[in-house]
Every structure is written in C-alpha cells, then in structure tokens.
Amino acid sequence: MNEMGIALELLGVGMVTVFIILALVVILGDLIIRFVNKFMPEPEKVSAAKSTVSVPEINSKKIAAIVSAVSKVTNGGGRVVNIEKL
Amino acid sequence: MGILENLYKMTAIQDFINNPGYLLMLAIGSFLLYLGIRKQYEPLLLVPIAFGVILANLPGGGMGVVSADLINLEGGHTKNLLEIAQDHGIMNFLYYSLIKTGFLPPIIFMGIGALTDFGPMLRNLRLAFFGAAAQLGIFIVLIAAIALGFTAKEAASLGIIGGADGPTAIYTTIKLAPHLLGPIAIAAYSYMALVPVIIPLVVRLTCSKKELLIHMKDMDKQYPSKLKIKNLRAVKIAFPIVLGIIISIFVPSAVPLLGMLLFGNLIKEIGVNVARLSEAATGSILNTATIFLGLSVGATMTAEVFLDFKTIMIVVGGFLAFAVSIFGGIMGVKVTNLFTKKKINPLCGATGLSAVPMASRVANDIALKYDSSNHILQYCMSSNISGVIGSAVAAGVLISFLQ
Numbered sequence: 178m179n180e181m182g183i184a185l186e187l188l189g190v191g192m193v194t195v196f197i198i199l200a201l202v203v204i205l206g207d208l209i210i211r212f213v214n215k216f217m218p219e220p221e222k223v224s225a226a227k228s229t230v231s232v233p234e235i236n237s238k239k240i241a242a243i244v245s246a247v248s249k250v251t252n253g254g255g256r257v258v259n260i261e262k263l
Numbered sequence: 264m265g266i267l268e269n270l271y272k273m274t275a276i277q278d279f280i281n282n283p284g285y286l287l288m289l290a291i292g293s294f295l296l297y298l299g300i301r302k303q304y305e306p307l308l309l310v311p312i313a314f315g316v317i318l319a320n321l322p323g324g325g326m327g328v329v330s331a332d333l334i335n336l337e338g339g340h341t342k343n344l345l346e347i348a349q350d351h352g353i354m355n356f357l358y359y360s361l362i363k364t365g366f367l368p369p370i371i372f373m374g375i376g377a378l379t380d381f382g383p384m385l386r387n388l389r390l391a392f393f394g395a396a397a398q399l400g401i402f403i404v405l406i407a408a409i410a411l412g413f414t415a416k417e418a419a420s421l422g423i424i425g426g427a428d429g430p431t432a433i434y435t436t437i438k439l440a441p442h443l444l445g446p447i448a449i450a451a452y453s454y455m456a457l458v459p460v461i462i463p464l465v466v467r468l469t470c471s472k473k474e475l476l477i478h479m480k481d482m483d484k485q486y487p488s489k490l491k492i493k494n495l496r497a498v499k500i501a502f503p504i505v506l507g508i509i510i511s512i513f514v515p516s517a518v519p520l521l522g523m524l525l526f527g528n529l530i531k532e533i534g535v536n537v538a539r540l541s542e543a544a545t546g547s548i549l550n551t552a553t554i555f556l557g558l559s560v561g562a563t564m565t566a567e568v569f570l571d572f573k574t575i576m577i578v579v580g581g582f583l584a585f586a587v588s589i590f591g592g593i594m595g596v597k598v599t600n601l602f603t604k605k606k607i608n609p610l611c612g613a614t615g616l617s618a619v620p621m622a623s624r625v626a627n628d629i630a631l632k633y634d635s636s637n638h639i640l641q642y643c644m645s646s647n648i649s650g651v652i653g654s655a656v657a658a659g660v661l662i663s664f665l666q
Contacts, residue, residue: 181406183409183664183665184402184405184406185406187419187665191398191402192395192398192399192402195395195398195656195657197513198513198652198653199392199394201509201510202391203388203391205506206391207490209498209502210490210492210498214490214491214493219495250535
C-alpha cells in the first residue's frame with residue numbers, strides 16, 4: 178500500500194514536472210526568438226533570382242545551387258554577392 | 264576411451280543437457296536476430312543485443328553478465344575493473360565499466376543530440392506541450408506494475424518503456440533495477456520498432472475521420488503565427504545553452520541525459536567551426552557506444568535471469584506503456600482543440616512519445632491516407648522532439664524519487 182502511495186505521488190509529481198519543463202521549453206523558445214529577432218536579425222539573403230539579373234549567362238538553377246551550398250557551408254552566415262565564370 | 268571422455272568434457276554438450284534453458288535462449292537470440300536482419304526492427308541495436316544474448320548463453324564461454332552479488336565485496340566495496348575482467352571475463356568488464364556506471368546512455372544521447380534538429384519544434388512551439396501529455400503511459404504502467412507485485416523501482420523501470428526512448432529506458436533501469444535491464448531494453452527497442460503498428464492501432468481506436476482530416480497548413484493560413492523567426496541559426500545555438508541551464512535547476516537528475524543531448528545539439532548547430540566534434544559524436548563515438556551498449560545489454564539476458572515470469576510481465580507492460588502514452592498525447596490534443604479556434608490534428612499528439620523520427624513519419628503517412636495534401640511531418644516532429652525532452656525529464660523524476 179505504501180508503494181502504491183509512492184506511485185500515485187509519482188504520477189502527480191512526474192506529470193506536473195514534465196508539463197512545467199515543457200512549458201519552460203515553450204516560454205524559453207519564445208523569449209529566445211523575440212530576443213534574437215530584436216537584437217540579431219539575419220541580414221536579408223541575396224535571392225537567386227536577384228543574382229540572375231547581374232549574371233544572366235549562368236543558369237538560375239546553378240545559381241540557386243551555389244547560394245544553397247554557401248548557405249549550408251557557412252550555416253546561413255555567408256552571402257553570395259557576385260558569381261563569375263572563370 | 265579416456266581421450267573421448269576428455270573431448271566430451273571439453274564441449275558444452277553436457278551443459279545444454281543439464282540446462283535446456285540455454286537452448287531456449289539461443290532460440291530467442293536467433294529470433295531477435297531474425298527480427299533485426301530480416302524484418303529490420305531497429306537493426307542497429309537489435310542485432311548487437313541479439314548477438315549478446317547468444318554469446319551470453321554459450322555455456323563455458325564466460326560471456327554472460329554475472330549478478331552484482333559476485334562483484335560486491337564485504338564492507339560496501341566492489342571489485343576493481345581488473346579483478347572483474349580476470350574473474351568474470353571481458354563482457355563483465357564492459358558491462359560494469361560502461362553500462363553499470365551509466366556511461367553509455369548519455370554518450371548515445373550526445374550523438375542523438377547532434378543528429379536532432381530543434382528547428383521544427385521552435386517553429387511550432389505550442390505543439391511541444393504534447394510531448395508532456397504523451398508521458399502518461401510511464402506513470403499509469405508504474406501504478407499497474409506495483410499493483411501486480413513489482414517493487415516501486417522495478418515498476419518505474421518498466422513504466423519508462425512508455426517514454427519510447429531506448430537510452431532513457433536503459434539509463435533509468437541501470438539506476439533503479441539493473442537486474443531487469445535485459446528484458447526492459449529488449450521490450451523498449453522492440454516496441455520502438457513496432458511504432459508503425461502501435462500508433463495506427465491506437466489512432467484507429469481513438470480518433471474520428473473528421474479529426475484526422477484537420478489540415479495543419481490550412482490552419483496555419485487561417486490563423487498565422489505572430490512570431491516569425493528572423494535568425495534561426497542564432498536561436499538554435501542559444502536554445503540548447505539556455506534550456507540546459509534551466510533544466511539543470513529544476514530537474515538536476517535529468518542532466519546526464521539532457522545535458523549531453525543538448526551539448527550534442529549545440530556542436531551540430533555551431534557548424535563548420537566544430538564540425539569535427541559533431542562528426543565524431545554522430546559517427547565513430549555513437550557507433551562504438553551502440554555496439555558496446557547492445558552487446559553488453561544482450562549479455563545480461565542469461566537463461567537464469569531472462570526465463571522468469573517478470574519478463575512476460577515486462578513485455579505486456581511495455582506494450583501498455585507505449586499505447587497509453589500515445590493515447591495520452593492524442594487526448595492532450597483533443598482537450599486543447601476544445602478550447603482553441605486553431606485546431607490541431609490529433610496525430611500531432613500521438614507523436615509526443617520519443618521514437619524520433621519514426622513516429623512522425625508514421626503519423627504523416629496516416630494523415631496522407633485521409634488527405635493527400637495534408638503533410639504534417641514538420642508539425643509532428645515538434646511534439647516528437649519535445650517527447651525526447653519529456654521522457655528524459657520523467658526519467659529524472661523517477662530516479663530522484665526512487666534511487
């Protein structure tokens with residue numbers, strides 16, 4: 178009977194704790210997003226379409242692939258400002 | 264004649280005759296290998312576990328994990344690792360150094376963290392709550408197991424199967440009921456492999472067609488989120504750091520698992536500067552840890568330990584824990600839908616248990632069966648990832664209460 182009491186207590190404490198922690202996850206996530214949006218917004222990326230205007234001789238799919246590769250390698254930190262054929 | 268007698272004594276034939284349980288365990292090990300190889304049920308873990316079972320039940324091989332009673336010495340001391348290796352062989356050396364110390368599950372969590380993308384959860388934060396509702400099975404089965412005669416520690420280890428997270432189940436069992444480690448690990452990984460069967464079963468019993476047709480993207484268009492993320496990379500880097508610190512304040516006993524999960528995730532999100540670390544965490548370290556974990560856990564399943572009524576109870580209880588957890592997540596969504604205009608597809612609740620990303624893929628497939636344009640994978644991943652956090656927190660609560 179004593180162990181059953183512990184089990185019921187664990188049901189209450191456990192579920193409440195899990196809900197509180199995941200509520201904290203939601204609140205913290207929300208706060209971090211607001212903080213980052215306010216103080217560290219990402220500069221606008223150069224779109225593939227925009228780049229096509231300056232280098233019309235390069236296929237737009239290739240430009241998109243280059244922009245995507247730069248973004249992946251630099252984790253979104255790099256920008257493609259010019260593409261030249263060698 | 265004497266030579267033949269010596270030859271016979273050298274073999275294990277008489278051991279098999281004296282204890283047919285060994286043969287049964289070899290059959291079980293072979294069946295698990297079949298499930299892993301042929302049916303592809305979590306093969307990365309089931310194959311090492313199954314082969315560990317076979318190794319442990321080859322009489323005279325000395326590969327079975329021995330009871331802690333043989334390791335403990337008088338005065339509360341234990342044998343050192345060199346003595347364990349000398350007296351009981353290399354498998355016991357591996358088990359008592361890597362498993363019994365609780366070393367490998369957090370290491371595996373580090374690798375899982377480095378493979379996890381918190382992006383879907385950060386984009387759909389409100390769905391993270393269902394990772395909490397889906398922990399219900401852990402505590403319901405804990406109560407049922409105690410009613411059936413398990414001790415509180417054993418019942419907690421059984422209940423944690425409902426978290427659908429192998430390393431968490433193993434870590435909790437090591438801490439609370441190490442003698443049940445083998446069957447609990449097998450049940451946890453087997454049911455994780457059976458997620459494509461269990462989720463549709465529970466969904467069929469609890470959800471209406473109307474609910475399953477709730478179109479998540481249409482809901483997003485009707486009720487768009489006010490908060491757009493303007494720098495996802497920065498958010499993803501800050502998130503594991505802040506979350507790790509906050510969780511350590513509230514549930515310190517969950518830190519070994521969650522701390523390593525969040526560290527693994529951080530090195531993934533930092534990117535190229537620490538790419539070697541994240542490659543190591545997801546590659547060589549994770550793979551090595553998985554091999555040793557699987558073999559050692561399998562080696563705990565000797566005939567004397569495994570062929571017990573409690574094993575059958577664990578298999579049944581594990582299924583119930585899984586099913587009730589899925590039910591809890593679905594009910595969480597249904598209750599939320601009563602109070603909100605922006606309805607949620609209950610499948611996003613069914614994925615609140617861990618089992619990432621299989622649970623989300625299964626839920627997505629079910630949604631697509633009802634409406635071929637209703638792609639809910641990203642939404643399900645939110646509750647699915649939060650389920651990993653939820654189950655680790657639940658494990659932390661159980662350990663801190665019962666240890």
